[in-house]
Each structure stands twice: as C-alpha cells, then as structure tokens.
Amino acid sequence: MPTYEYECESCGHRFERFQKMTEGPLGACPKCGAKVRRLIGMGSGIILRGSTSVGSLPSGLICGRDRPCCGRDAPCDTKPCASSG
Secondary structure (H helix, E strand, C coil): CECCCEECCCHHHHHEEECCCCCCCCCCCHHHHHHHEEECCCCCEEEEEEEEEEEECCCCCCCCCCCCCCCCCCCCCCCCCCCCC
16 A cells, blocks of 8 residues: 655645555644645655565575676675776
C-alpha cells in the first residue's frame, strides 16, 4: 500500500496515511477537522525484479551488470571502479 502525505488547508498540519490505491483521498484534518489536500510524493523506492538480489552479486560488480561499470572483463579491486578503462 502506498503512503500518501496530506496537509491541512487551515492549520497547516502535515501527516501521512497508508491507503489502498483504490481509496479516495482523505477529506478532513485529524487535528482540526478542516479540509486537507493530498501532496505530490517523491515516488517509490527501489524495485527489485527477478531472482538476483544485491547480496547475491559477485564482489566488484555493481548495478546488476555482467561487467564492472568501467567495462573491464574482471571485477575491479576498488569500488567504485577506479580503473581508467
């Protein structure tokens, strides 16, 4: 369930609520009962797909790529890639 942030138009109270995506926005401030507006959020965090997780990647590889960020065939000794390519 996503978290929505609200702000009261009267007292300025800001609060968050976990709501289903199918639920409508809240209408009243829990503090004073006045009308609230839903604020635009920052979006979601990391989304992992597939069977590979960050903990299962070989050392030296980042971003789930087959090769290090510098394009070398072998993992770099230092992170982030310090190789000149």
